[in-house]
Amino acid sequence: MSKIPVYFMPGLAASSTIFERIVLTEDVFETILLEWEIPLDKETLPEYAKRITQKITHPNPVLIGVSFGGILVQEMAKFIDTKKVIIISSVKSNLEFPIKMKLAKTTKAYKLIPTNLLSNVESLAKFSFGPKINQRLKLYERFLAVRDKRYLDWAVEQVILWERIVVDEKVVHIHGDADDVFPIKYIQNCIVVKGGTHIMILSKYKWLNENLPKIILDSN
Numbered sequence: 001m002s003k004i005p006v007y008f009m010p011g012l013a014a015s016s017t018i019f020e021r022i023v024l025t026e027d028v029f030e031t032i033l034l035e036w037e038i039p040l041d042k043e044t045l046p047e048y049a050k051r052i053t054q055k056i057t058h059p060n061p062v063l064i065g066v067s068f069g070g071i072l073v074q075e076m077a078k079f080i081d082t083k084k085v086i087i088i089s090s091v092k093s094n095l096e097f098p099i100k101m102k103l104a105k106t107t108k109a110y111k112l113i114p115t116n117l118l119s120n121v122e123s124l125a126k127f128s129f130g131p132k133i134n135q136r137l138k139l140y141e142r143f144l145a146v147r148d149k150r151y152l153d154w155a156v157e158q159v160i161l162w163e164r165i166v167v168d169e170k171v172v173h174i175h176g177d178a179d180d181v182f183p184i185k186y187i188q189n190c191i192v193v194k195g196g197t198h199i200m201i202l203s204k205y206k207w208l209n210e211n212l213p214k215i216i217l218d219s220n
Contacts, residue, residue, distance in 0.1 A: 003030040004083065004216065005058035010036070011067030011089070011201075012155050013146045018066065021205035024213060030058075034069075036146045036155075045158045049075035056080055062216050065090060066201050067181070068159055074171060084216060088174045088208075089182065089198050092167040096186050105160050172215055174208075176200045191215070 006029050008019045016033035024031055034055060039048055053076045060083045065073035070090025077085045091097060103109065146152070167188075176196020177184045184192065191211075196204045 003028060005030045005032060005061040006216065007032045007034055007056060007061050007063050007073075009034045009052075009063070009065040009069035009073050011069050012159070013152060014066075014069075015146075017142075018201050021202065021209075022212070023209055024216075028213070029216070032058075032061075036151065038146075038148055038151050039154045043154075045072070045162065046075055046078070048072075048158075050079050052076060053079045062086065064088065064212075067198065068155060071159065071162055074164070074168060077168070084172060085168070085170065086172045086174065086212075086215060088201055089176060089179055089196075090173070091182055091187070092171055092173055092189075093164045094162050095165055095167075096182065096188065098181075098183055098186055101160060111157075174215075176204065 003026075006024060008016060008022070008031065010016050010018050013036065016035055019031075019033060022031075034052065037052065040051075043051075049072055052072065056076075060081055062084045063073040063076060063082055064086045065071070066088045067090050070087030073085055073087065074092070094102075173187070173190035174193060175182070175184060175187050175190040176193045176198070178195055179198045179200075181198040184190075193200055193204055193207055196207075201208070
């Protein structure tokens with residue numbers, strides 16, 4: 001029996017090391033980790049998705065994406081046949097965005113985000129934001145792989161301007177009830193993880209390791 005190929009796409013600017021705690025049974029699943037690439041000039045999200053899709057070498061793969069990676073795998077699924085698309089800590093359409101993100105689109109406030117600060121987490125950490133923020137900065141410092149300002153500006157804009165309003169009903173959505181980026185109150189039809197935050201790929205890995213195989217193998 002051939003293994004089920006499972007491709008993982010990390011969140012915005014993150015490296016695939018965010019999946020280091022996710023372990024799928026090796027005799028059933030083949031795990032492949034995808035990474036972000038620098039966008040081409042004026043490259044749209046669908047064009048970028050099509051380009052990343054060229055890295056898929058198996059027929060009928062499972063695509064799993066976290067946060068912005070969840071948006072990307074939904075776009076990738078337009079170009080290839082998939083066994084299943086699973087998104088974690090993400091959204092299925094722009095209707096699930098919180099109000100502040102919708103406002104950012106209307107006012108174009110997203111253009112004011114100082115992405116150059118993200119590209120230098122070390123200097124940010126010199127300021128004290130309190131223990132909770134500093135803990136998250138340490139995580140960013142470890143898992144933030146893409147610090148290119150062009151990528152960061154592009155990625156923030158692609159999220160805010162994502163045009164999808166019709167949900168793909170086949171997408172499986174796993175979401176934490178304590179997600180502060182995409183609050184659960186705006187999310188429809190998902191598998192709820194109690195206590196799961198936006199970075200539950202790290203903090204709720206035990207739940208994911210226990211449940212992902214069943215979710216992948218579920219024929220629905």
